[in-house]
Amino acid sequence: MNQDLYDEPSEGSETLLHNVVYCSRITTGLAEADVQAIIATARRWNPAHGVTGLLVYGGDIFFQWLEGPKKSVEQLMHNIRKDKRHNTLVELSVNEEVRERMFPTWDMELVQPDDIREVLQDALRDAKAAVNTKALRELMQRVEEAELP
Numbered sequence: 045m046n047q048d049l050y051d052e053p054s055e056g057s058e059t060l061l062h063n064v065v066y067c068s069r070i071t072t073g074l075a076e077a078d079v080q081a082i083i084a085t086a087r088r089w090n091p092a093h094g095v096t097g098l099l100v101y102g103g104d105i106f107f108q109w110l111e112g113p114k115k116s117v118e119q120l121m122h123n124i125r126k127d128k129r130h131n132t133l134v135e136l137s138v139n140e141e142v143r144e145r146m147f148p149t150w151d152m153e154l155v156q157p158d159d160i161r162e163v164l165q166d167a168l169r170d171a172k173a174a175v176n177t178k179a180l181r182e183l184m185q186r187v188e189e190a191e192l193p
């Protein structure tokens with residue numbers, strides 16, 4: 045991720061971050077290649093707009109964590125909401141806080157459901173600020189509630 049492109053402080057420092065977490069259902073008939081195409085788009089667009097996060101895909105469910113400048117995340121969510129590759133989108137949380145990025149080096153990482161708990165545990169171990177610890181604990185709870193396959 046090229047931090048020079050961002051109009052915000054360098055990696056590791058606290059900044060005002062807009063964060064959206066949602067889950068949705070993949071459109072019937074889509075395949076792994078379609079998910080890879082989404083990731084390819086994300087890896088082009090996200091670094092140029094300061095957006096980082098992760099996408100969990102398993103069974104027929106997507107679960108995505110997005111963080112970055114409000115303008116970028118809202119623009120992206122506008123596109124994502126009308127994307128025909130998924131449906132039944134449910135926003136789990138939207139907030140804006142001054143904190144460090146949770147996943148500073150991930151333009152958009154595709155995470156298997158089996159690995160999500162480990163990913164969150166690692167992030168929790170690395171989290172320095174209390175707000176990050178709190179946000180991660182909330183996310184873990186949501187993952188448990190979402191009953192990912």
Ligand SMILES: Cc1cc2nc3c(=O)[nH]c(=O)nc-3n(C[C@H](O)[C@H](O)[C@H](O)COP(=O)(O)O)c2cc1C
Pocket residue numbers: 082085086087089090099106108120123124125127129130152
């Ligand atoms: C589950 C899901 C996650 C997505 N995540 C991203 C993302 O992180 N970044 C991105 O640029 N596009 C992502 N997309 C694609 C956008 O919905 C959209 O196709 C993209 O912003 C291009 O917009 P446009 O097709 O209106 O030009 C995602 C799509 C889906 C279905």
